[in-house]
Amino acid sequence: MILCANPAAQFLSYQSEIEAAVLAVMRGNRYILGSEVTALESEFASFIGTTFAVGVANGTDAIELALRALDIGPGDEVITVSHTAVATVAAIEACGAVPVLVDVDSTYFTLNPAQLPEVLTSRTKAVLAVHLYGQAADLDAIGHFCNEHDLALIEDASQAHGARWNDRRVGSIGRIGCFSCYPTKNLGAIGDAGLITTSDPALAEKLRMLREYGWRERYVSELPGLNTRLDELQAAILRIKLRHLDADNSKRRQIAEQYAKQLTGLPFGLPAVRDNVEHVYHLYVTKSVRRAELMDHLKSRDIHAGVHYPMPVHLQPAYKGRVRTAKSMVVSEGLAAEVVSLPIYPELPPESADRVIAALKDFH
Ligand SMILES: Cc1ncc(COP(=O)(O)O)c(C=O)c1O
CATH class of the missing domain: 3.90.1150.10 (Aspartate Aminotransferase, domain 1)
Incomplete structure (x- = not known):
């Protein structure tokens, strides 16, 4: 049988490396947000070309956190496409904002920038560009529109780990990049995982706080945050797969x-x-x-x-x-x-x- 995607085949390719890394985590005594997560974050940031990466529980949460970190919430609108994984749109609703959907272009199937002026309102705060199927959306046109109207450009790069726009990796071009590491993705965990990239230190710090109850200091919530932490096991697996x-x-x-x-x-x-x-x-x-x-x-x-x-x-x-x-x-x-x-x-x-x-x- 020929499968459409085959994450088990990838496990077999790197089996000995993955098993050793998983065993090391299990024999340690830190299972969540430990040294594997920190190492993955710095390796992924340098791979993408940003200063920071923040590990989270999945790609949907990555988008929700990106929006929350930009103070986008009830009363705000976020423009994205309708031809995408429902997660893109669900994440906008999860932060309380209203999704506004545009069509894709008929050649590359990514966001049609010509429709952006038509849906722009005084409530629009961001454009969430989806790099569908592994190819970047038109980041020049979308970026230009965002600059002109003072909107945040957020990239949903869940289907495009490693893809390039000109000589830059996607996820490093907007204010924030969001990645799913669902098992079938190009960089896939053996379970759920997600990553967020940014080069803005204030945003990186806020993202880290938001992923764990708004804590900067343990047990003191400065912001209303979520629990969307990344496991050490998944981080250890992703570090191996990132090398390949x-x-x-x-x-x-x-x-x-x-x-x-x-x-x-x-x-x-x-x-x-x-x-x-x-x-x-x-x-x-x-x-x-x-x-x-x-x-x-x-x-x-x-x-x-x-x-x-x-x-x-x-x-x-x-x-x-x-x-x-x-x-x-x-x-x-x-x-x-x-x-x-x-x-x-x-x-x-x-x-x-x-x-x-x-x-x-x-x-x-
Ligand atoms: C374009 C896109 N955005 C967001 C997501 C959501 O990711 P996750 O399933 O990790 O929450 C996915 C993956 O399903 C996706 O393909």
Whole structure:
């Protein structure tokens, strides 16, 4: 069976390193926010190119904390996309702010900056740019808009660990970068984990306080905070995987090249890559107007494809009629019906990618 993502295969790649690190944590006597977390934070910050990183419990909390650290809350609006993981939008609501959703562009499937002026109000405080599928959103246009209107640019880089915009890593360009380390992510824990990046010392300190009850000093809450601490076990695992992240992202790019070479000319929309980015292919997303048939066909050959995502957030039952959107959301609504994610992960053997390609060529 060929899976769409395969975190267990990654565990096997680094098994001896991971098992040794996990055992060392278990034999120690500090299981939460200890030396593994501190080391991961400094290694991740230097990898991304920021001064600070703050470990948290998951990517949704990373976004909520980023917004809270910027004093965004009830009465404020945050602009983001509807074609994303629901977590992006749920995190905005979790801090009490109102999500305002715009469409994605039809080429790269990331935030359409042309719609930003249309949804801007006096309550808008930030734009949350999602680097979807492993590729940066248009950070020049979005950054320019944020500067012009005094808005905070926050990056949701949960699908783009290591990706570059020009020569900088995503997560280092906005005021704050947010990362999920869910097991299937490019940098994935064996459980839940998240990271926040910033080069602003005051924000870093506030983020550290907010993740643990608003404490600067233990048992004294200076701010109304949360409990969203990162475990030592997950930090120890992430430190190992971080050392291999660039090499693993290169392997993803090789598989993407293999797909692109072999699938060009077939009736599947292939991912478009901006000139000035390095894509890290968290997902390899194609399009088909006959998606259900295509997925059944792949399944009959033991190939599992995914759908990211089947319904834009503004049409999901919890949000329908309740969130404000740009006037036209046609791209997001069309993509939801057509996107198909092909198997991609660093350990996917080229022969398995060939089997996926052969199955696609046989789909009539
Ligand atoms: C774009 C995006 N944002 C946020 C999240 C939320 O991360 P988590 O599942 O770690 O809370 C995810 C992952 O599911 C994601 O893909």
